Amino acid sequence: MQLESILQQRFGYSSFRSGQKEVIEQILNGKDVIALLPTGMGKSLCYQLPGYVLNKTVLVISPLLSLMQDQVDQMKLFGEKRVIALNSFLNKEEKNRVINGLEQYRFIFISPEMLAQRQVQQKLNRIELSLIVVDEAHCISQWGFDFRPDYLRIGEMFGTSRSPILALTATATNKVLEDIELYLNMKEPFKYIHSVDRPNIHLSKMSFSNREEKLEWLFQHVSNTAGPGIIYTQSRSKTHSISETLLQNGISAASYHGGMDLLDRQFIQQQFIEGTLDWIVATNAFGMGIHKQDVRQIIHESIPSNMANYMQEIGRAGRDGNDAVAILLYSEHDEELAKFVGIDDLPLEQHVDIFEEYQRNGQDATQMLKQGEISETAFRVLNYWMEQKTPNEVKTIFQNMKIEKMQKVEEVMKLITSDTCMRETLVHYFGQTLNDKPEQCCINCGLDLAQLLIAKEEKNLSSFSMTWQERITNLLTKKS
């Protein structure tokens, strides 16, 4: 077959992984495609290969600058020179130069915000695209409505006779799939839906009556069992306090959150990936685009704000296919903070009124921002919805968002309090059915955690002998 020979020649693989060929064939037939593929199943091949077959520019819309940078570096490493990330890392001159010569690139990575700029759109409309890719497409639904509204504008950016769109994601509920289809203006897309279940991730949970007991258990647990692992917590300050306590107890740990310096974040991430750092204590900022194979534990010190986040976060464990555990910790009233944080930054009814007032007087509504009446995020979100709907409709939309966010926390609470199989609950939440349960399924199915976890000393010994072997190998290769 022709596709196989391109796969062999260009990428050096002898066969496709499940889903890849179906997805690529549909793209080559000119169809829109939504592909739900687990991480590590070769999503990027699904657009790289068509890029070479169709021989025109591929546009990849990506949520994070660091993610774009990684992918560009990766492709350059494999010999592709005609690849660029069009984002704010470029200065004004560089940006203009790139935009003016846009057609010379085979792969262009871009953020939704940059894509929304008129200058960029005008240029893009004049060049021929073979394919439009939306990477991490669940962001449309996860971030579009109340955080990064430009995610909802992607569909508008391209005319009616546009190139096919490929939406890629690892976790999407039926509602998220609907949102993707709707906001990307897709026409009867082909859907490739892989199971979201990850049988080698074993699920557990524990409840405590107060925070101290919970933290005490956490510190005991991390002292006695081996990483590498990620501890997810609710606030930036908690990432620091927990990692400091771990450090004081001689455990290799560092904190990570969105308010930290970009270089610090990259440094910590790098150390974790290389294996010189055992534990990361993080907010939900940590994880997207982290390709670490051997994460053994995911511990939620605080309740995740919804099931989708929980699924994505535990999904960072066990990419190598070996056993990993996810432990969800809960102490009374934890859900209150999750609810508060979720709705805290949504625009209020009074903001809608003020915005309308400015508009009616023919004034620039951005004055709200300058006068500190509203946060930057809330203003951008408000601005989007005021373009789309009437003020009363906008008020209803925000009211419904609040209710929805609280309900989503309650759904996680059900996972915490219920006796039914955690894996089944999760898989059902994503609109799928669970065919096989692993032997060590979840705590409600009689999981033996101790058997799955490696004691800390054991791990240290093996890692010591590993580094010793590596040293010898290094010595030998240097001498020869």
Next chain:
DNA sequence: CGTGATGCGCTTAAGCGCATCACGGTGCGTTAAT
């Protein structure tokens, strides 16, 4: 909405009881003030 830190007033002047207050996630791009 709940938590934890801080502060105040009271009083077998060192520590208790209670009130008050600050704080709380996710990222893009651009720009103003040093």
